[in-house]
Amino acid sequence: MVDRNSETLFSLIPSVDKILSHPRIHCVLNEYSSTIVKNIVASILNDMRGSIKKNLLTPVDLNLDAVVDRIVKAVAHRLGSSLRTVINATGVVVHTNLGRSPLSRKVVDRIVEVAMSYSNLEYDLEQGKRGQRNAHLRALIEELTGAESVLAVNNNAAAVLLAIGTLAKGKEVIVSRGELIEIGGSFRIPEIMAQSGAILKEVGTTNRTHPGDYIQAINENTALILKVHTSNYRIIGFTREMSFDELVLIGRQYNLPTMMDLGSGCLVDLSPAGLPDEVTVQEVLAKGIDVVSFSGDKLLGGPQAGILVGKKELIDRMASNPLARALRMDKLTLAGLEATLQEYASMSGPRLSIPTLAMISKTPEELMIVAERISLDLNSLLEGKVKISVEKGAGRVGGGALPMSDLVGPRVSIKPTGFSAARLENSLRQGIPPVITMVKDDCVLIDPRTLLDNQTEMIVGLVVNAFDRVMNSNERG
Numbered sequence: 001m002v003d004r005n006s007e008t009l010f011s012l013i014p015s016v017d018k019i020l021s022h023p024r025i026h027c028v029l030n031e032y033s034s035t036i037v038k039n040i041v042a043s044i045l046n047d048m049r050g051s052i053k054k055n056l057l058t059p060v061d062l063n064l065d066a067v068v069d070r071i072v073k074a075v076a077h078r079l080g081s082s083l084r085t086v087i088n089a090t091g092v093v094v095h096t097n098l099g100r101s102p103l104s105r106k107v108v109d110r111i112v113e114v115a116m117s118y119s120n121l122e123y124d125l126e127q128g129k130r131g132q133r134n135a136h137l138r139a140l141i142e143e144l145t146g147a148e149s150v151l152a153v154n155n156n157a158a159a160v161l162l163a164i165g166t167l168a169k170g171k172e173v174i175v176s177r178g179e180l181i182e183i184g185g186s187f188r189i190p191e192i193m194a195q196s197g198a199i200l201k202e203v204g205t206t207n208r209t210h211p212g213d214y215i216q217a218i219n220e221n222t223a224l225i226l227k228v229h230t231s232n233y234r235i236i237g238f239t240r241e242m243s244f245d246e247l248v249l250i251g252r253q254y255n256l257p258t259m260m261d262l263g264s265g266c267l268v269d270l271s272p273a274g275l276p277d278e279v280t281v282q283e284v285l286a287k288g289i290d291v292v293s294f295s296g297d298k299l300l301g302g303p304q305a306g307i308l309v310g311k312k313e314l315i316d317r318m319a320s321n322p323l324a325r326a327l328r329m330d331k332l333t334l335a336g337l338e339a340t341l342q343e344y345a346s347m348s349g350p351r352l353s354i355p356t357l358a359m360i361s362k363t364p365e366e367l368m369i370v371a372e373r374i375s376l377d378l379n380s381l382l383e384g385k386v387k388i389s390v391e392k393g394a395g396r397v398g399g400g401a402l403p404m405s406d407l408v409g410p411r412v413s414i415k416p417t418g419f420s421a422a423r424l425e426n427s428l429r430q431g432i433p434p435v436i437t438m439v440k441d442d443c444v445l446i447d448p449r450t451l452l453d454n455q456t457e458m459i460v461g462l463v464v465n466a467f468d469r470v471m472n473s474n475e476r477g
C-alpha cells in the first residue's frame, strides 16, 4: 500500500517536460545524445519513485533544482570519460595501476601522425606488395641489442605465451622453482605454461638451483629451458641461481633452446642512477641465450607491448604460429614503439627524452629543490592546519622491476592536525585531476620524482583544495 505521505511526494516529482526545459539540461543536451539523456532522466525518476516507497526522500530532494542536479551528475558519471589522467605522487615510476610509462610528446606525435593517415604497415614500398608489420622494428632492434630477429606482440604475457606455445607445445619446459613467479594482475608462470599447452618441469628448490637439477630433468620430451626474472620479489640469504653461462652451456650440450623472460627489458645501464643490478637485453643475448622477452612499457619506457628478440630461426617459428596473429600489436603501438627505440639510437640518448628513464635518473639533490618548494608553499598556504616536513624517503621503480633497489630521494610529508591522513589521501583522489599518494605513519607522502612537467606547480593548489574539501565536509557534519 502506498501511504498518504508517499502520494504527496509522488506528486512533487517534476515532470519530464519541466526537467528537459531546464537550462542546465539544455546544456547537457547540447553535448550528448538526446535519446541517451532521456533514458537517464527516466531511470533517475524511476529510482526516485523507488526511494519514495522506501521513505528515503523528503520534499527537498524533489524540487526541480535538486532533481536536475542529480541528473547532470548521473550524465557526467555515465557518459563522461571514465579513463582519466591522474597525478602520480607515489614515487613508483613504473606503476602498473596508473598506466606504467608515460610517453614523450615526440613519441606521441609519431603515434598521432600514423593514426591519422594510411601507412606502409604491412606494405613493402620497394616491391609494391604485401609486407610484414614486424619488419619495421628489425633493423633498429638489431642495432640496439644485437638480436638476429624480433617479433612484437600485445604485451609480455602474450610474448611468453607465444614463445612457449611455439617452442614447447605438448613438451616439457624446465624452470627453476625459485622462478615460478606471479606478477600482479594474474600473470603466473605455471598458468601461462598450462595455457600454452606446454608441461612445466620444476627443478631445484625455492632458494637454490644447480646445473645438475636441470641436467637430471632433461629427457626426450624436453623442449625448452626457461629462466624468468623474479621481477617483483627477491630471495635473499642462502641462495643459488643459475647463471646465464651455465644455462647456455646446458642448452648447447643437450641441443635445447634457452629463453629468458626478462620482464622489464632494460636497454641501458642503470647503475649511474643507483640501480646496478638490472641486466640489459643485449647482455643476456650476448651471453648466448636464444630468446629474450620483455615488456614495452616497463623500463623501456614505451607503449604497452611484448617484445621477443633472438635467434631468427626461433623467432620465425613464433611469427608463423596462428597465435601470433591473435596477439599482434596494433599500428599505433608499433609507431610508439619504433619512436621509443629511435630515442635509444639518438645522439643525446634516451636518458632525458624517455620520461620513465628521466624520472629514474633524477638525483636526490634535484628532487630536494622541488620538495622544499612544495613544502614551503604548502606551509604558507595551510599554516597551522598541518605539519609539513621533508623527509629523506625511498621511492621504488615498481612495475615488476628492481623491487629491492630503492630510488633514494626526498618526500614531502603532510600531517593534517584536524583529521586523519587517510581522509586527506581520499580527498586528493577526488580532485580534478585526482592525485594519487601514499600514506605512512598517518602522513600523506608526496614524492616529487613521479611528478611530470607542470605538476609540481599544480600539486600545491590540489593539496589545498583537497584540504578544504575535508574541512567543508567536517563543517557540514
Ligand SMILES: *Cc1c(COP(=O)(O)O)cnc(C)c1O
Pocket (backbone or CB within 6 Å): 155, 156, 157, 158, 160, 183, 187, 228, 229, 230, 231, 232, 261, 262, 263, 264, 294, 295, 296, 305, 306, 399, 400, 401
Ligand atoms: C611484467 C612481467 C611480465 C608481464 O608483462 P606484461 O607486459 O605486463 O604483460 C612477464 N614476466 C615478467 C618477468 C614480468 O616482470
